[in-house]
Amino acid sequence: MKNILFVDDDEQFLDGIRALLHRRRRDWGISFAANAREALDILSSEPFDVVVADMRMPGMSGAELLAEVQNLQPGAVRLILSGYSELRSSFKAAKPAHQFLSKPCRFEDLVAAIERVIRLQRVLADPGVRETVSRVGSLPALPDTYLRILDELRKPEPSMQLLGDLVARDVGISATLLKLVNSSFFGFFRHVANPRRAVTLLGTETLKGLILGAHLLSGLDLARLKPFALDALWPHSMRVAACARSIAALEGAAKEAQEQCWCAGLLHDTGKLVLATEFTAGYLKVRDALRAGGALLEAERAALGSTHAEVGGFLLGLWGVGEEVVEAVFDHHDPGRSGLAGFHPAVAVHAADALVHEQDGEGAAFPALDREWLRSQGLEERLEAWTEACGNIPEEGAEQ
Template sequence: MGNKRVLFVDDDEESLSSLRRMLIKMPDQWEFKFADNGESALEILKHKEYDVIVADMRMPKMDGAQLLGEVLHKYPGMVRIILSGHSNQEMIMNSIGPCHLFLAKPCRSEELINTIQRTCALRDLLGNESLQKLIAKLDVIPSVPHIYTKLKTELKSPNSSLRRISQIIATDIGLSTKILQLVNSAFFGLPRHVSTVEQAVNLLGIDIITTLVLSTKIFSIFKTHQQKKFSIEWLNGHNLIVARYAKAIAQAQNCNKKMQEHAFLAGMLHDVGKLILYTIYSEQYDKVIDFAEESELQLHESELKHFKSTHAAIGAYLLGLWGLSNTVVEALAYHHNPENILNLEFSLLTAVHTADALYYELHSNSLRTKISTINYEYIDGLGLLTKVDLWRELCRDISRTGEKNE
């Protein structure tokens, strides 16, 4: 894996000195460089490749958002973090696109170090360097056109409500991920991690959401490329059903409400990597789907042959960069191979893995690839083998009734 290189940029010498002291105990495999302005940072990047850049927001000549915009254009594979103690709403809106994460000053050393280590671990999970660059360059996940239009209509309505807005956003992968990325950044300085769209919408409020959706470029509509196989509408519907299944399974295990909500979110986002892959490789991804069907492979196996990575790892990588919780990212990363995680208890991963497998079992007419199956050995290792029939019936009931509520 080699050394990890991190570039810090801040015009305040005291801040740079503080960062140096903070990082002095880091292992030798970490290499740090410090620059006092954006121009110097770009000059450094001309001569050596770095994994992460951490920039202050407010600097003379070139502020943090402008610098990260340049980095996004010239060095798209880098993880881009803003570290700042002051910023106004306009600066925040400008940095949403080029910035993966926003950390507030003063930042505890543990938080900064953990954030940097986590982002680099996510890069290692993905493995494929060319994919790293393409995915890190993404600043938006496209939305289903009719859902995006429905949201804009609701926001423009004189009778719009937070409840209806959150219900609309929660049914779309792209809208959900971006709203959660934003609300969990240090832009808003919230003391806790927000894990549901409803919470996020209530905290942001109608005015901010309207500004984001109507006045900035952090959302986009999915563009059809006359594809034969991939359907964002099908994928969104699949994710929504898996989300409901996962929540029902968590509820059946007497999990608390928070974990049930996390299960719904993880289920809704579990296949976001497919949408990311199609956004990057539209024509090629249709061929990957064809290859899976012709070779009787599961789709993630076909992806691995063509991209040297899978939609599971790719989705986990981007949403991990965007600051979603570790448990949700873990559920995304391993929902096809849960046995790779050493966990002896029921978890979000258990709920999402089982829900996804049961979807294909119960919707055989909707197959896009070979049927996904429950890993019974993994379930048995958790001591939950006797629960599978109950979970299956719960999911079957949800499908029978066409339940519309979470």
């Protein structure tokens, strides 16, 4: 039984939800609150898997409520309903809300969003890991990139091209902005997988409000995280992104699929960033295991109970990033896990990641190419062409 709490001062909206979800009463425990204070009383006595709150409510707003939920029940998925006219007030919800949904919202879309996040909760078995990852509202950026973005946004006429270039080269900022631009709140009818396009769609004023006003982003503390050498994650991710896109192009994938492969390649190690920043002590054990000759995934499972692929896929799924990208991140070390046959984005990222590690002489600690699965799909004979394509990628990756 999954427990879901709806919070809205619109009684007509709550009545509609009651009627729509009546047939799900055997699977979902549904609770209702007419305001934030009533919701907090309910939350103090019962755990919930999902909390859906309206932005505009008398007294405490939906954004303020979800910030409380983030502390009270960090494992609960937090969805907010907001109208575009409430754009500026919605900036406050950018961190505590996992996803924004437009209001008015079709009941079918709301139910579909709830179903997706409920399915995600099976990805991370350890409730402690799931709660900590669910608490994450944004990911940090490389300090230099973060400062350059701040400087550009403070100019009278910021360059959207430069902002897009900076965002597209940073794992944390790309993931965080894709979280926002892929919400139905902004009204885009297809998932966006290109961080540069995310910058263009959000626009200068919205970016200023989110970054300068709501302080959505922060710089990564590289000094504190020095043992992990995290600064190497960015160039590796850029190369994997470019390599994955090249592989997809070789396989005749459509432009949209190539873009998804690029995005998944850029974000494939998002989980490492989360583990290093949120589970620092445990991830030190992973580092020590690797130094002693251990294998990455086994070390992560032993120390934390989950791998970076699972953590990254879970967080991006919570944030509403496109399912093709989420699945590719989740399955990039095991392209057969999804049950999909033939070539798909996870295959491109799996091959790109393994080939880049091999080229850098780092293959021993990282999962090797799953040649047996590739052979079963008739793809092993494509490896020579893929390897050649990845060998032509410059060290810093390629422009998106």
